[in-house]
Amino acid sequence: MTKARKQQISLESTPYYHCVTRCVRRAFLCGEDRQTGQSFEHRRGWIEDRLLELQTVFAIDIAAYAVMSNHYHVVLHVNKAQAENWSELEVAERWQQLFKGTLLTQKFARKEKLEPAEYDAVSELVAVWRKRLMDISWFIRCTNEFIARKANEEDQCTGRFWEGRFKSQALLDEKALAACMAYVDLNPIRAAMAETPETSEYTSVKSRCEKAKAATSPNHKYQQPNTLMPFVGNPREPMPEGLPFKLTEYLELVDWTGRHLRSDKPGAIDSKLPLILNRLGIDIKHWLYMTQHFESRFKGLVGSVYSLKKACQSLGMKRISGLSACSELME
Known part of the structure; x- marks a missing residue:
């Protein structure tokens, strides 16, 4: 269902x-x-x-x-924090880049004076738009x-x-995020549309590779593509403003994984494993399997058993869908 x-x-x-x-x-x-x-x-x-x-x-x-x-x-x-910090004017301006809005919101965006009742109507509509923009x-x-x-x-x-x-x-969690991103970025290689991540057209990994080649400090968030969420490493603090890995670590991981997904390669497990796998505590065979079958193997919620149970509880779900796959591959 x-x-x-x-x-x-x-x-x-x-x-x-x-x-x-x-x-x-x-x-x-x-x-x-x-x-x-x-x-x-x-x-x-x-x-x-x-x-x-x-x-x-x-x-x-x-x-x-x-x-x-x-x-x-x-x-x-x-x-969510970004959307909540926008002013009402910024929300209206952003929404009206995509949709026409109303005569009142257009007037508001032009910073023209509104009557109290008009402002209340605009404010109510902007609250709806704020939710839609996230x-x-x-x-x-x-x-x-x-x-x-x-x-x-x-x-x-x-x-x-x-x-x-x-x-x-x-x-x-981080394991699910890393596996899913690699699964997405390696789609063209699995489909035999590209031979390497850096030659995979219309992918985020190609954009990241091109930017990294020209950067003096590729792990610095401001020397990464400004159209993509930056990698900011893995500081010992709550989830940072960015992806919780180093860019160079991630590119190394994707390149290593891609070589083992190629059907014309021997696929032997390399002794020089990317360090990020050890830090995330992911089994090598499980990793290679997930980066080939992530979409079909997992259901709507993906993560460790603990994070899966916690999410199901907050969602009010009595039945934990996909528990066996997460238990087998994410633990």
Whole structure:
């Protein structure tokens, strides 16, 4: 049975989510249709550009993404504190970058004087918009509707372009976050669309690799792509403002994992394992399995057994879905 979105997304449990949206048509979303020979490769750029544009409007950061032939993956971080700190004027300005708003909110955005009753009406509407600007469903909606309109116009047709719902997985701890990000970034390699992470088109790892090559201090958050959530290391303090790994550690991990996923490579376990695996306490075989089957193996909540039980309790869920997989692979 399909779960309500509120049972899949709870900021009290985690701010990190893996979302997947698939095309409903038989023809490719992107790439090349073998039956007609028509290329849709440029649409991958549409999606990448739209995702990176929206992260500048929403209080949502992009940790990882990969645009494939008939679907795309994105790992999102909801920055609730950022949204709550915006002024009412900033919320109105951000929302009206995407939607027209009302005559009153347009007047408010122009900083024109409002009557008390008018201001109350604007304030009430802005409160709704503030919640939407940190809502993953609205983020995905603003991505998909934009792409669907462009694709339908190009195809000179109407009707559904995407499946009705996007798939969402809550990433409850660092292990789940690292495994899911690597799974997303390595999608093109598993699909034989690229040979190495740095040549994987329309992925976050390619963008990070290109920036790292030009950086004098690649682990510094300000020398990483400003369109992506930065890596800030793993300080001994509460979850920092950024991904809790070093960029160089993560790139090393993805490169090592990618070499073992390639079917034309021997796949022997290297004695020089990335240190991040030891720090996260992840078994080598479990790691390689997760980075190939993350989406199919895990259900809506992903993390250690402790974090899974805690999240289910806060969500009021009596049955713990996916407990056996998390117990086997995340412990």
